[in-house]
Amino acid sequence: MNKRLTIAMPKGRIYEEAAELMKRAGYDLGADLEESRKLILEFPEQNIRVMMAKPMDVVTYVEYGAADLGIAGKDVLLEQDRDVYEVLDLKISPCYVAVAGVPDQPLSRIAPKIATKYPKVASDYFREQGEQIEIIPLNGSIELAPLIGLADRIVDIVSTGRTLKENGLVEYEKITDITSRLIVNPVSYRLKSEEIEHMVTNLSDVMEGIK
Numbered sequence: 001m002n003k004r005l006t007i008a009m010p011k012g013r014i015y016e017e018a019a020e021l022m023k024r025a026g027y028d029l030g031a032d033l034e035e036s037r038k039l040i041l042e043f044p045e046q047n048i049r050v051m052m053a054k055p056m057d058v059v060t061y062v063e064y065g066a067a068d069l070g071i072a073g074k075d076v077l078l079e080q081d082r083d084v085y086e087v088l089d090l091k092i093s094p095c096y097v098a099v100a101g102v103p104d105q106p107l108s109r110i111a112p113k114i115a116t117k118y119p120k121v122a123s124d125y126f127r128e129q130g131e132q133i134e135i136i137p138l139n140g141s142i143e144l145a146p147l148i149g150l151a152d153r154i155v156d157i158v159s160t161g162r163t164l165k166e167n168g169l170v171e172y173e174k175i176t177d178i179t180s181r182l183i184v185n186p187v188s189y190r191l192k193s194e195e196i197e198h199m200v201t202n203l204s205d206v207m208e209g210i211k
């Protein structure tokens with residue numbers, strides 16, 4: 001069991017919790033990795049290499065085998081539907097995806113406009129509801145769209161609910177709960193099975209309070 005594992009870690013809001021979990025599982029990535037501008041870090045004593053990636057890109061690195069494993073939000077996995085194995089729910093960075101909009105506004109019958117960073121999740125949801133919608137793709141500040149009349153609804157992440165509240169918006173429906181997941185490249189899973197299983201066991205032990 002000596003094959004080195006490359007892990008794609010998400011920069012940003014998931015990082016701290018993910019690094020803490022890794023540390024408790026026996027993989028110490030150091031204190032200030034996120035403050036550093038370095039994107040690839042070697043930890044020879046732990047036989048791992050860490051890549052710092054944008055959360056939305058972690059899945060790409062893992063699918064193409066540039067990383068053996070990665071940590072990604074379930075929202076990203078649902079939206080991208082890539083060829084990776086989801087092996088463990090790490091139960092960190094909890095939030096949910098919801099439909100929201102201005103209060104007391106019934107959904108227009110004819111092709112309502114839905115602003116979102118998650119076009120696939122939104123389309124799948126409204127298709128299941130039997131609604132024909134138009135997607136307005138946005139990259140951030142999604143809550144702006146219904147406020148200025150660009151969209152009838154938004155589909156976005158809710159965590160504390162503060163962004164909706166401070167903008168006078170309300171939640172209409174919850175679509176799905178989200179946590180971060182450990183994902184694995186299918187080829188790595190075969191070629192480095194022992195090392196990967198070891199890491200999965202260590203992380204599971206932490207989550208079950210064994211470690």
Ligand SMILES: Nc1ncnc2c1ncn2[C@@H]1O[C@H](COP(=O)(O)OP(=O)(O)OP(=O)(O)O)[C@@H](O)[C@H]1O
Pocket residue numbers: 011012013014054055056072073074075076093094095140157158159160178179180
């Ligand atoms: N309040 C939240 N808003 C957005 N994502 C959240 C929230 N809480 C937890 N998450 C998780 O964090 C991930 C996004 O992390 P982050 O905001 O750092 O990335 P990003 O959206 O690429 O950031 P950026 O704002 O730099 O584009 C999501 O995929 C989701 O799983």
Ligand SMILES: O=P(O)(O)OC[C@H]1O[C@H](OP(=O)(O)OP(=O)(O)O)[C@H](O)[C@@H]1O
Pocket residue numbers: 139140141142143156157158159160161162163164
């Ligand atoms: O329920 P809350 O705790 O308020 O969190 C939800 C907000 O956080 C995210 O935005 P983010 O901070 O990533 O900024 P963005 O609008 O630039 O994507 C998300 O898109 C919501 O706007």
